[in-house]
Amino acid sequence: MDLQERVDPGRAVVIVIDMxxxxxxxxxxxxxxxxxxxxxxxxxxxxEHYLNMARRYDVPVIFVQTTHSDVDSSPAWKGRKSQNGDTGRRPTCIKGTWGCEFYGVRPNDGDVIITKHRYSAFVGTNLAQVLNSLGRDSLLLTGVATNVCVESTARDALNHDYHVVLVSDCTATTDEGAQRATEQNIRQGFGWVVPAADICNIWERCMK
Structure with a gap:
């Protein structure tokens, strides 16, 4: 399947992770x-521009929002960073706090919000049901962190038989080397890596 088929407005959905x-x-x-x-x-x-273009071409947008609380944080989850000495860092995205709120880009009316408690947007969520209801089998992945939650979602997407596209300039992390490593991982084993402009150009041609 070539890129045009993967990003076709009739089969693709944009996933916005942990903004x-x-x-x-x-x-x-x-x-x-x-x-x-x-x-x-x-x-x-x-x-932000990419999401506006997606909505313009009727490509569904799904926001994925991380939340954590005592009832969904197991000992294994709480201890996942202990080897690097990160156990003292303030917990992220505690349910109901300012830290959970969206930043930079926010859902519009008609966008879908999925709540997750682990790295992958597929674990313990209804994402697959939403995708099935929308009739979408190609995921255009954006958001943060590229090397953790975005990559985890990309791997699970392929394992659930979805097509994967990483939107390279709409994803980011805190380490450039980690960004490049994830992009290479996706290219080698999980899907395509392309900039937003390439996708928007295809959408524009499809609508002519």
């Missing part, structure tokens, strides 16, 4: 923890 204060705002958990948010901040205008 939230704790991951993107300078005063959020990552920013206060000293992580470099430069690339995250830089990609937001591109993502």
């Amino acid at each position: 939230q204060n704790d991951f993107c705002h300078p005063e959020g958990c990552w920013g206060e923890g000293g992580l470099d948010l430069h690339e995250v901040q830089k990609m937001i205008p591109t993502l």
